[in-house]
Amino acid sequence: MSTDTVTIEELAIPASVDAPEAAAFAQMVDVRNAIETHLMGTDALNYTARELLPVYQVQDDEPIRLFVARVDGRIVARGILSWQAEEGASASWAEVEVLPEYRRRGIGTALLDHLTAIALASDRPSLQADAIHTRPSTGRRIEPPTGFGWLSADDPGVRFLLGRGYRLEQVGRISALPLPVDPALLVRQRAAAQAAAGDDYRVVAWTGPTPADRVGDLTMLKTRMSTDAPSAGIDYAEERWDADRVARWDRQLADSGRERLTVAAEHVPTGRLAGYNELYLPADRRRPVTQEDTLVLSEHRGRRLGMLLKVANLQQLAEVSPSSPMVTTFNAEENRHMLDVNEAVGFAPIGYEGAWKLTP
Incomplete structure (x- = not known):
């Protein structure tokens, strides 16, 4: 497909970063990083080709197709189409990113x-x-139906999506925590959180793959993460997690070269996990850490377990990787409880993500 001098093609997912066809994939990752660094004003969300490749390879659980736009052979934009593999899921997700110097040429429109x-x-x-958006400061406010957060009508991505019939459903906050965190603060927060939780809860932790005796609980927690996390008006089906999917997820992590630190809250009377928190460490410990899932099951909330989990994992991170400079994380703006926890240990906003839906 071509529009003027623009050629759009589907990018083959290479078997490894060393395969001959991996060169184009690596170029796509460089384009992604350049675009998001421009939007955010920081490279905190950058990834390497090795880190991202396994995300595209695990097609059984999260199918994904990758497209690029080229101008004179150079990749200048990328488009991603993904969907859920679960039966009955009816939504597809589209993501389009264009290098700043190639915007307003119809490339993003052609890709979308x-x-x-x-x-x-x-x-x-x-x-x-x-879509990743700049931090709003001026311009007309575009607000989601949740009533939490807003984006600026002056943001190029906002203008692009509104102009193509999309409606903003949710605003997510991208936050960063500079490291190290004051150890005394973490000790105080953990002691207060453990006192609120009481003797019925204890912290358990592991590094890397999921221990065999925790796989059953993790399948339940991962399934609940897909339904319990705030999703506003976005269509999202319950994810199917079983032991095989956990094993694939663990292999994906190993293939990416990253290490996962997991902290969980065990409900002592039952021996079952009531919540968990994940940190992903890059191989280069001078680069930012990403905080992924944090979940406390609804039946165990109100006991400050979210704070207990986050602080315990930050303490573990300080021991495992004292050179890590920062932790980044995403949270829905309406998830005020989790934002309160983040802010209490020093997280601050660095950008925003919009979740959009095409209106009929």
Whole structure:
């Protein structure tokens, strides 16, 4: 497919970063990093090709197709179409990113039109989009139905999606925590959180793959993460997690070269896990750490377990990787409780993510 001098093509997912066809994938990752660094004003969300490749390779659980736009052979934009593998899931997700110097040439529109045509022809015609946005400061406020957070109508991504019939459903906050955190603060917060939790809860931790005796609980927690996390008006089906999927997820982590630190809260009377928190460490410990899932099951909330989990994992991180400079994380703006926990240990906003839905 071509528009003027723009060529859009689907990018093959290489078997490894060392395969001959991996060169184009690596170029795509460089383009991704350049775009998001420009948007955020920081490279805190950058990844290497090795770290991202396993995300695209695990097609059984999270199918994904990758497209690029080229101008004179150079990759200048990327488009991602993904969906859930679960039966009954009806939504597709589209993501389009264009290098700043190539915007306003119809490249983003051509990519989004291409993704839209594929989605509408599938059995997942409900189209949704995620997009990174600059921190809002001026301009007309675009607010989601949740009533939490806002984006600026002056933001290029906001203008692009509104102009193509999308409606903002949710605003996510991207936060960063500079490291190290004052150890005394973490000790105080952990002691207060443990006192609130009481003797019925204890912290357990592991590094890397999921221990065999925790796989059963983790399948339940991961399933609940897909339904309990705030999703506003976004269509999202319950994820199916079993032992095989946990094993694939653990292999994906190993293939990425990253290390996962997990802290969980065990409900002592039952021996079952009531919540968990994850930190992902890059191989280069001078780069930022990403905080992924944090979940406390609804039946165990109100006992400050969220604070207990986050602080305990930050203490573990300080021991394992004292050279790590920062932790980044994403949270829905309406998830005020978790934002309160983050802010109490020093997280501050560095950017925002919009969750959008194409209106009929």
